[in-house]
Amino acid sequence: MPYSNVDIIDDGQALSLDGTRFHAVWLRDNALDPDTRSSGNGQRLITLSDIPQDIGIAKAELSGDALDVTFSPEQKVVSYPVGWLEAHAYDQKDNKEPGWLSDEIETWDSVLETAVPVADFSQAKQDREILGTWLRAVKRYGFAKLSGGPVESGSLLEVAKLFGFVRETNYGPWFEVRTEVNPTNLAYTGLGLQAHTDNPYRDPVPTLQILYCLENSAEGGESQVVDAFKAAEKLRDTNADGFRLLSSYCARFEYGGMGDTLLSSRRPMIELAPDGELIGVRFNNRSAAPIVDVPYDEMAAYYAAYRQFAEIIDDPDMAVSFKLEPGESFIVDNTRVLHARKGYSGEGSRWLQGCYADKDGLYSTLSVIERDMKVAAQ
Ligand code: FE2
Numbered sequence: 001m002p003y004s005n006v007d008i009i010d011d012g013q014a015l016s017l018d019g020t021r022f023h024a025v026w027l028r029d030n031a032l033d034p035d036t037r038s039s040g041n042g043q044r045l046i047t048l049s050d051i052p053q054d055i056g057i058a059k060a061e062l063s064g065d066a067l068d069v070t071f072s073p074e075q076k077v078v079s080y081p082v083g084w085l086e087a088h089a090y091d092q093k094d095n096k097e098p099g100w101l102s103d104e105i106e107t108w109d110s111v112l113e114t115a116v117p118v119a120d121f122s123q124a125k126q127d128r129e130i131l132g133t134w135l136r137a138v139k140r141y142g143f144a145k146l147s148g149g150p151v152e153s154g155s156l157l158e159v160a161k162l163f164g165f166v167r168e169t170n171y172g173p174w175f176e177v178r179t180e181v182n183p184t185n186l187a188y189t190g191l192g193l194q195a196h197t198d199n200p201y202r203d204p205v206p207t208l209q210i211l212y213c214l215e216n217s218a219e220g221g222e223s224q225v226v227d228a229f230k231a232a233e234k235l236r237d238t239n240a241d242g243f244r245l246l247s248s249y250c251a252r253f254e255y256g257g258m259g260d261t262l263l264s265s266r267r268p269m270i271e272l273a274p275d276g277e278l279i280g281v282r283f284n285n286r287s288a289a290p291i292v293d294v295p296y297d298e299m300a301a302y303y304a305a306y307r308q309f310a311e312i313i314d315d316p317d318m319a320v321s322f323k324l325e326p327g328e329s330f331i332v333d334n335t336r337v338l339h340a341r342k343g344y345s346g347e348g349s350r351w352l353q354g355c356y357a358d359k360d361g362l363y364s365t366l367s368v369i370e371r372d373m374k375v376a377a378q
Helices: 024-029 082-087 110-115 121-126 128-141 156-161 228-238 240-248 296-314 359-377
Strands: 006-009 014-017 020-023 056-063 066-072 076-081 118-120 143-147 175-177 193-196 208-216 223-227 251-255 263-267 270-272 278-281 319-322 329-333 337-341 350-357
Touching: 006 056, 014 024, 014 056, 020 024, 020 082, 024 056, 024 066, 024 076, 066 082, 076 082, 110 319, 118 121, 118 128, 121 128, 121 143, 121 156, 128 143, 128 359, 156 208, 156 329, 156 350, 193 223, 193 296, 223 228, 223 329, 228 240, 228 278, 228 296, 240 270, 240 296, 329 337
Parallel strands: 118 143
Antiparallel strands: 006 014, 014 020, 056 066, 066 076, 143 329, 175 350, 193 337, 208 329, 208 350, 223 319, 223 337, 251 263, 270 278
């Protein structure tokens, strides 16, 4: 049992479980009884205004694996599993440095090239455990390959269906990536492309991208991926002020390359949550708009940091390279992992299809698989 002693503290405003404190209002708001939480869908049935402003703890006692709390003035008794309290404890959290990452994320560089996470398409489709392992890799590394898929136009939609839904945009449900005359976007030419995240001019950005190969006999045209979270960590560790500048001022991004579309966004290149967690990177030289939100006195240092960040991203030691074969695809977390393409010649052909999807669906599918596996193991 995680706790052995309970004390009411702060004049009944809180309790302490072996030194881990919980406020009365927090406990009451998170009560697990069926009058507070629907036993059907788990949703909260009360609002904060249903909780008395002078809520306090009249009595608290541990009995077995439960903590029973009597709230005043309601005299309502609520029982909490101690394991639940331990899992949701908020007291004594460490102060983390800006750019901290969740334990579920592992940053990487070119070393990952020898251990690229990959699954077979048919196996992932038929076997939930294999699918779960593949989705967990996407969550952990922000990138994974899928091999052995059908060599048919539109097959990338089947990849999205493994875990969620396509996000349709002005480019359609999917877009073609091959040499075109009069391209509407530089992605559709044979030029090499610097590592970038897609569509930073949208808010919210598509949080996943799938690129699916149908033909790839052209010279060159390898795909590359770079972990921008790793690049941000490197910037922070060598130039903390540069990291501050790129994470505290907004850049701007725009796209108006099609007649009926004018997209724009205003967001930092390195995005942190209010508590400093690194949650996203937007990096795309093609769609960067004039930066107007950095004060004059900081602009030179901002540009120096931007240049340094780009140099880190362009460093070959950061990139994982691979050439997709027809029927192979890869998925990236478009808020984290940059993708690039080496230039390719007109000899042979290169035909990829790309589409967007979102992480909420992928994480939901992963959570359901993990929950079901846990239940099955019990
Ligand atoms: Fe792209």
